[in-house]
Amino acid sequence: MSSTPRGPAAPNAVTAAEEELRGLRFPLPTEPVRFFRPESGIGTAPFWQGASAGELRLARCSACGYFVHPAGPRCPHCGSADLTWEPVSGRGTLFAWTVSLQAFLPGLQPYCVALVQLDEQEDLRLTSQLVDGSVADLRVGLPVEVVFVDAADDLRLPFFRPVRP
Amino acid sequence: MSGLRSAAIRGIGQSAVGRRLGRSGLDLTVEAAGEAIADAGLTPSDIDGIATYPGGGFGAQRGFSGPGAVEVQDAMRLTVDWYTGSGEGPGQLNCLVNACMAVVTGLARNVLVYRTVTEATEQVGGRGAAATNPVVGGPLEWLMPFGSISAVHWLGVVANRYVTQYGLTREQLAQVALTARRNAGLNPKAVYRDPLTLEDYLAARMISTPLCLYDCDVPADGSTAFVVSHADAAADSPNLPVRVEAAGTALRGRPSWDQWASPTRTAMHDAGASLWERTDLTPADVDLAQLYDGFSILTVLWLEAMGFCGEGEAGEFLAGGRRIALDGELPLNTAGGQLSAGRLHGLGLVHEACLQLRGQAGERQVRKRHEVAAVGNGGGPIGGALLLTTGLG
Ligand SMILES: [Zn+2]
Numbered sequence: 198m199s200s201t202p203r204g205p206a207a208p209n210a211v212t213a214a215e216e217e218l219r220g221l222r223f224p225l226p227t228e229p230v231r232f233f234r235p236e237s238g239i240g241t242a243p244f245w246q247g248a249s250a251g252e253l254r255l256a257r258c259s260a261c262g263y264f265v266h267p268a269g270p271r272c273p274h275c276g277s278a279d280l281t282w283e284p285v286s287g288r289g290t291l292f293a294w295t296v297s298l299q300a301f302l303p304g305l306q307p308y309c310v311a312l313v314q315l316d317e318q319e320d321l322r323l324t325s326q327l328v329d330g331s332v333a334d335l336r337v338g339l340p341v342e343v344v345f346v347d348a349a350d351d352l353r354l355p356f357f358r359p360v361r362p
Numbered sequence: 363m364s365g366l367r368s369a370a371i372r373g374i375g376q377s378a379v380g381r382r383l384g385r386s387g388l389d390l391t392v393e394a395a396g397e398a399i400a401d402a403g404l405t406p407s408d409i410d411g412i413a414t415y416p417g418g419g420f421g422a423q424r425g426f427s428g429p430g431a432v433e434v435q436d437a438m439r440l441t442v443d444w445y446t447g448s449g450e451g452p453g454q455l456n457c458l459v460n461a462c463m464a465v466v467t468g469l470a471r472n473v474l475v476y477r478t479v480t481e482a483t484e485q486v487g488g489r490g491a492a493a494t495n496p497v498v499g500g501p502l503e504w505l506m507p508f509g510s511i512s513a514v515h516w517l518g519v520v521a522n523r524y525v526t527q528y529g530l531t532r533e534q535l536a537q538v539a540l541t542a543r544r545n546a547g548l549n550p551k552a553v554y555r556d557p558l559t560l561e562d563y564l565a566a567r568m569i570s571t572p573l574c575l576y577d578c579d580v581p582a583d584g585s586t587a588f589v590v591s592h593a594d595a596a597a598d599s600p601n602l603p604v605r606v607e608a609a610g611t612a613l614r615g616r617p618s619w620d621q622w623a624s625p626t627r628t629a630m631h632d633a634g635a636s637l638w639e640r641t642d643l644t645p646a647d648v649d650l651a652q653l654y655d656g657f658s659i660l661t662v663l664w665l666e667a668m669g670f671c672g673e674g675e676a677g678e679f680l681a682g683g684r685r686i687a688l689d690g691e692l693p694l695n696t697a698g699g700q701l702s703a704g705r706l707h708g709l710g711l712v713h714e715a716c717l718q719l720r721g722q723a724g725e726r727q728v729r730k731r732h733e734v735a736a737v738g739n740g741g742g743p744i745g746g747a748l749l750l751t752t753g754l755g
Pocket residue numbers: 258259260261262263272273274275276277
């Protein structure tokens with residue numbers, strides 16, 4: 198099998214199709230966002246408790262400073278079991294995304310699933326949603342910041358929105 | 363080097379395949395198993411092992427898991443010296459690799475291997491489960507509460523990452539679905555056989571960008587079965603035994619949907635790498651490929667994971683569809699894949715690889731030399747690969 202040379206990027210038809218979607222906005226939710234509820238059990242509850250308190254908290258190794266997400270019993274870098282939950286800045290950049298258009302749940306409006314690269318550490322990434330933005334905003338490296346949205350009386354979700362200058 | 367080389371697939375079988383057949387998984391399994399055992403020139407009394415993916419037992423899901431090994435053992439009144447049903451391993455190929463290991467080590471002589479799904483039947487009324495706000499834990503706790511609730515979301519993110527990295531066009535991506543449909547037209551058992559044009563593809567509704575309706579496979583009911591035996595014992599079988607040259611079973615990165623160092627290099631790349639470490643053959647020796655297409659983007663990634671082209675080059679490789687056509691240099695998903703023939707969840711691709719290697723694929727038989735087939739199964743956190751041959755040695 199011959200290997201093909203990597204030519205210049207062809208006109209990107211994916212982007213062309215998304216052109217039609219360009220006007221699509223992802224508003225900051227005003228109604229509770231109801232997807233699946235997180236178990237919020239041993240090893241994950243501090244994350245969700247932090248979100249409900251309006252803080253993005255992640256597990257961090259006290260010995261070497263490495264953030265561990267998803268949290269585990271030990272630091273995968275140095276082996277320390279001394280992990281603590283620490284607030285992070287909530288700032289990051291958009292790493293990848295998908296615009297969900299099929300209404301998987303009754304009445305579901307289009308929304309943007311976002312993979313966010315947090316500023317604190319190169320490999321610290323969180324799947325979330327981009328809100329208060331639009332399809333036109335979507336690009337790798339878009340600066341984003343956390344925003345907490347209500348999902349239930351006792352549950353808030355850390356979503357992200359573009360940082361406005 | 364691979365110790366699996368002395369294992370062979372000596373029999374293959376497939377039940378009726380379709381949308382909502384309304385038959386039980388056990389019924390379909392017994393049909394496929396009976397066909398595979400007869401195809402091997404054996405009788406049920408010759409079967410002394412069972413292997414399935416993912417099997418019954420704890421966590422079994424109706425429609426997805428199929429009947430457990432013990433249910434099949436009982437339904438067919440088999441007497442076995444070894445059996446397993448396991449959902450963890452090199453993707454759906456787990457069951458075949460386990461069977462190979464069993465015959466190579468002498469735990470069994472003739473292992474019945476099967477994978478059964480009744481997802482089309484079970485899907486009825488299944489949608490909207492999240493309306494009741496069920497609780498999720500484990501890896502999905504980091505995806506589903508945020509609205510990343512379907513595999514199309516998990517892979518839509520991966521696909522967009524690939525698009526932004528390498529400039530994959532919709533026309534290039536479409537070739538996976540268009541080729542599958544063209545081949546399905548020659549497969550009487552395929553679920554969707556009507557012609558599909560590029561215009562149809564480009565006009566289809568988006569499910570989750572950049573994946574449209576035709577980038578998603580079709581849930582089906584059906585069972586695929588094999589008999590795996592020691593190659594020495596398979597020599598006198600009525601059909602050409604298909605030898606297992608090597609298996610790719612590695613897991614070297616972080617198995618997840620969203621935590622790989624690079625989202626476009628996942629478990630399948632580990633599987634592909636380990637496959638080639640275990641054989642003297644190279645990607646240039648492969649005559650045809652059956653690469654997992656639960657979503658078209660997975661096939662794109664599999665082309666790179668198996669080394670058929672370099673990283674970021676799959677779009678160019680697919681462009682125009684010539685290379686992957688039945689008469690191309692690498693005929694791909696020759697029965698229509700899961701996109702058009704139905705989601706038999708990986709093992710359907712192995713069945714087709716065997717048919718092609720045996721020269722029994724009917725109208726869709728590739729004309730060129732067909733001695734080496736590559737199969738890749740899985741995506742995201744799981745991946746497995748097989749290299750199958752009919753060459754002597
Ligand atoms: Zn540490």
